Amino acid sequence: MANIREIAKRAGVSVSTVSRVLNGYPYVKEEKRKAVWDVVHELNYKKNINAVHLSKGKxxxxxxxxxxxxxxxxxxxxxxxxxxxxRYGYHLLFFQTNYDIHKELEALEMLRVKQIDGLIICSHTISLETLELYISDEPIVLCEDIQESHIFSVYIDHYQAFMLGMDYLIKKGHSKIGYCLGRPTSINSQKRKAAYKDALQNIHASIHANWMFHHCLHMGDGKRIVSTILSLAEKPTALLVTSDQVAAGIVLWGKTYGLHVPNDLAIVSFDNHPISEALHITTIELPLSLMGKKAFQMIYDYFSNNYTQPKNEKLPVRLIERASV
Structure with a gap:
């Protein structure tokens, strides 16, 4: 395979001139630039992108x-x-893990060997202790609250957000409140559970295990939730649902099975996805797109400003009142 030394020899120029032409630098005489490109096309030369990355360090x-x-x-x-x-001319490489630790480690290993400049972790199974072993390689940003760690993070206070929803339902007269969570073992879900229990204890309300629904991720899960509630002898009067999609499923399947929102069941959901507006669902807006922007910006600033200390940023949430309570 041709290299830049052979190109330089055939074009009658220096190696540094070939390098400047290939990398688009100015101040090269037009006849030399043409001579280099003529040889490049003749030899069908292609840059070794790994070598370019290695030379640039990025x-x-x-x-x-x-x-x-x-x-x-x-x-x-x-x-x-x-x-x-x-906006900044970067490419993205996605690691879809399905919470498989081995796949998460593959992403971290690519970071370690500098095949990627940084890693944004939206959610994970792997321990923080393991993640911290990789922070000396390139920047890692977590989309969760880890203020005591030495890793960058941009996050939503899910305890605070869940408490906002609980307080709203309680002020509306509800004490028989259940919840719908996604992955019950996640850090965010643990914070939500804590807020749920604290809010009910504050009003001396009972906590019912059969009002707690887990693995609620998609609209189709609404059918399971509605069917279960209808089968209970004692039913909740309100649900706090961590996904607008799941809440939409509850509303739609509720209509099919005769469980009406909000008369039979009040709902507060999360995200402020367009479907919540279409179905008039009261929701707590989570600035998720902003979270993604901030996470990228932390990595960009790391290289631009040479950050040496971790940065943690909490994003605000807000409740949007509609017709489901």
């Missing part, structure tokens, strides 16, 4: 680790990341 590729792309929560974060990546 790939202009940012990794994004997420369990699945097919979920509004993560797709909205990705939307923000992608917008900033396009």
């Amino acid at each position: 790939t202009n590729i940012i990794g994004v680790m997420l369990p699945t792309i097919n979920h509004p929560y993560f797709s909205m974060i990705v939307e923000g990341i992608a917008e900033e990546a396009l």
Whole structure:
């Protein structure tokens, strides 16, 4: 395979001139530039991109680790990341892990060997202790609250957000409140559970295990939730649902099975996805696209401003009142 030394010899120029031409630098005489490109085309020369990355110390590729792309929560974060990546001329490499630790480690290993410049982690199974072993390689940004860690993070206070929803339902006269969560073992879900229990204890209300629904991720899960509620002897009067998609499923399947929102069941959901507006669902807006933008910006600033200390940023949430309570 041809290399730049052979190109320089055939074109009758120096190696440094060939390098300047190939990398688009100005101040090269036109006849020399033409001579170089003539030889490049003659030899069908292609740059060794790995060598270019090694010489520059950067790939202009940012990794994004997420369990699945097919979920509004993560797709909205990705939307923000992608917008900033396009703005600054970066490429994205997605690692869809389905919470498989081995796949998460593959992404971290690519970071370690500098095949990507940084890694944004939307959600993970791997321990923080393991993640911290990789922070000396390139920047990692987590989309969760890890203030005591030495890793960059941009996050939503899910305890505060869940408490906002609980307080709203309580002020509306509800004490028989259940919840719908996604992955019950995640850090965010643990914070939501804590807020749920604290809010009910504050009003001396009972906590019912059969009002707690887990693995609620998609609209289709609404059918399961509605069917279960209708089968209960004692039913909740309100649900706090961590996904607008799931809340929409509850509203729509509720109509089919005769469980009407809000007369039979009040609902407060999360995200402020367009479907919540279409179905008039009261929701707590989570600035997920902004989270993605901020996460990318942290990595960009790391290289631009040479950050040496971790940065953690909390994003605000707000409740949007509609007709489901």
